[in-house]
Amino acid sequence: MLDLLSKYGKIEKVHENTYFVEVSADKVREISEILHWKLGGRFSVTVGSDERPINGYFRVYHVFLMDEQKLSIIVHVKINPAIPKLPSITPIIPGANWHEREVHDFFGIVFEDHPNLERLILPYDWPEKVYPLRKDVSIRELRNKLLKEENEGVEKREAEEKYVVPIGPYHPALHEPEYFELYVEGEKIVDAKYRGFHVHRGIEKVAEERLTINQIPFIAERICGICGYTHNVAYCQAVENAAGIDVPLRAKYIRSILLEIERVHSHLLWFGVLFHFLGFDTGFMMTWLIREKIMDLAEVLTGNRKNYGLNLIGGVRRDINFEKIEFSLKTLDYVETKARRILDKMLKLKEVISRTKNIGLLYRNEAKKLSVVGPVARASGIDTDVRKYHPYAAYSEVEFKVPVYDEGDVYSRALVRYDEIFESINMLRQLLKNIPKGNIMADEIKISEYKKGLGLTEAPRGENAHLVITGRDNKIYRWKPRAPSYNNIPSTLVMLKGENLADAPAIIASIDPCFSCTDHLVIVDIKGNIKRRIRLKELARRRHC
Incomplete structure (x- = not known):
């Protein structure tokens, strides 16, 4: 395997059974496909890094675990800060979807041909072109900038006669924020969406x-x-x-x-x-x-x-x-x-x-x-x-x-x-x-x-x-x-489709999700276009009432 990988770039052994392979951007998709699909490995995580203070480049690391060979292979690519772009591996490994979107959020690196390169973790009102994990952005600067924009927003709203105060997608007294939206026909789930990351601790x-x-x-x-x-x-x-x-x-x-x-x-x-x-x-x-x-x-x-x-x-x-x-x-x-x-x-x-x-x-x-x-x-x-x-x-x-x-x-x-x-x-x-x-x-x-x-x-x-x-x-x-x-969370959207509405609580719980107890979701009746908010505990009782 190492001989094969050496054809794609320089290999560095960093510790026992762990190898870093530096490849050019045009080879990253090919080598990822080989590791994940052809050699029986598993994509694990994508990591972005701002290494401009060290070597003048951004860098992206794709981690693959080769269970059969008991090896960890980290494919990494250096990226020109003037043109921060890299081919996406999501089209061949759908599990990389969230990972690449997170790197895009935090570092501003564009993954070309990504099917849905929208914000994942940063909120919708986050300032444009502010990438929080870049080394030239400090915590103090982030705080000052966000407070300034928040104050400006308050001043603007004070001029209005009334405004809406949103409460949700979770109740302040409940465990942890998350948002599931289930699309149903009768009692059958035909589609599902998930939105998390409402609290990012940084x-x-x-x-x-x-x-x-x-x-x-x-x-x-x-x-x-x-x-x-x-x-x-x-x-x-x-x-x-x-x-x-x-x-x-x-x-x-x-x-x-x-x-x-x-x-x-x-x-x-x-x-x-x-x-x-x-x-x-x-x-x-x-x-x-x-x-x-x-x-x-x-x-x-x-x-x-x-x-x-x-x-x-x-x-x-x-x-x-x-x-x-x-x-x-x-x-x-x-x-x-x-x-x-x-x-x-x-x-x-x-x-x-x-x-x-x-x-x-x-x-x-x-x-x-x-x-x-x-x-x-x-x-x-x-x-x-x-x-x-x-x-x-x-x-x-x-x-x-x-x-x-x-x-x-x-x-x-x-x-x-x-x-x-x-x-x-x-x-x-x-x-x-x-x-x-x-x-x-x-x-x-x-x-x-x-x-x-x-x-x-x-x-x-x-x-x-x-x-x-x-x-x-x-x-x-x-x-x-x-x-x-x-x-694991993205897999719940696959598990839910075609199932009965009353089984949603057990399905979501079956992955043992880390957003604590999932308390609320939204049900959308696609025929009547009616939305209802319901607690999972109440939904679970429907099957045996």
């Missing part, structure tokens, strides 16, 4: 401009409110890989232990949400009761139920002693027994099966096109798991199976998570019983400037990808975190 800009390398793990852990530790680990691994830091094996075991604890509590939470949407609140309460024991275990090991704050570049802050290991093993015995008893009963209920089997179908070829990850991919017949095929932390030290199902429906996504709960418990026992003696921090930590690193983790929702470029003065020059829901 963590990349904050991290690159204001935080030190060892402060970023704290903000990385807050990317997700349920499984933030996996982002913390992905970022740390990206920096460690860039700098060539050898993390002690004991620290890797501790990281893996907490990652699997996070997976178990996240999957139990998901089952509770699924049962709730299906109207089985007994299952919801029972799974969340079991989850409390896992949350207690996290608190015993780290001092916190959530946001552990355990990692530093080069290792971990705190060790695990013998008493905590014994407590962990006893807790796992309890959780395994209780979870298996409850989930076995719930998943065999005919009411659950009828609401999830052959519902929300995503076939393998469509899943490949959209580059979905995690349980969504594995439920559609794609055998992928970063822990197995791109092992990190201590995952090369344990034995486990990757559950894969071919049906591509909501029930298969549930079965994948069911299997993963008990695989995780099995892995936790191996890690706890075999944790080696030794240090928990690397002896020597030296981080040179402008080194590139990729950090991958298998979060409960799928693979996280963090790409970093180190900077000067203990800073990061570029940090791009990509969460799994970013790749």
Whole structure:
């Protein structure tokens, strides 16, 4: 493979099994098609970078994961700032759609032949030709410019007799903003649209401009409110890989232990949400009761139920002693027994099966096109798991199976998570019983400037990808975190088409989306052109009322 790639451009090995391939713009689409479709790889993420202060160019990185070969291939192209254009890969890999639109939003790079190069993250009233992640745009300048335009808008409205105050697309008291629009004929969904990114926190800009390398793990852990530790680990691994830091094996075991604890509590939470949407609140309460024991275990090991704050570049802050290991093993015995008893009963209920089997179908070829990850991919017949095929932390030290199902429906996504709960418990026992003696921090930590690193983790929702470029003065020059829901959410639009309206809550929930609990959507009756706003909880009840 490397011989083939060398025909397209210069290859640089940055760390174990990770290669950067620099290609010209006219070759980027061809090499992307080869990696994703012909060599069996997977498109993962596109990253933009303003490297004009370093070398005078913008740069775009397309990350591909070759699971069979256990390689990470990053195709990158330098772009002339005077003509910031690059051929789009979306026509051949539809899953790159959002990624390229985001780079266009933040850097002003135009992807030629992109089917829909509209704004994705920036709001409709964002100032034209202001690209927030360019290095010549500071946080202070952004704030001053946006405040000025906001004040000018207020002055203009004050001259009017009245104006509309929009409230939505979400209620201020609800969980997280998102907007689904379902087009229906009767009770049948014929089309769907999604609009997210109503709250963009700008963590990349904050991290690159204001935080030190060892402060970023704290903000990385807050990317997700349920499984933030996996982002913390992905970022740390990206920096460690860039700098060539050898993390002690004991620290890797501790990281893996907490990652699997996070997976178990996240999957139990998901089952509770699924049962709730299906109207089985007994299952919801029972799974969340079991989850409390896992949350207690996290608190015993780290001092916190959530946001552990355990990692530093080069290792971990705190060790695990013998008493905590014994407590962990006893807790796992309890959780395994209780979870298996409850989930076995719930998943065999005919009411659950009828609401999830052959519902929300995503076939393998469509899943490949959209580059979905995690349980969504594995439920559609794609055998992928970063822990197995791109092992990190201590995952090369344990034995486990990757559950894969071919049906591509909501029930298969549930079965994948069911299997993963008990695989995780099995892995936790191996890690706890075999944790080696030794240090928990690397002896020597030296981080040179402008080194590139990729950090991958298998979060409960799928693979996280963090790409970093180190900077000067203990800073990061570029940090791009990509969460799994970013790749998975577009697939819901495929899953929803042709399904009954009452099944929409379970279908949307089946990807375990990172916008918390999806509370509202808009239903459009295309015959009468009538719009109705409804809560997913109310919609779910329609099937069994």
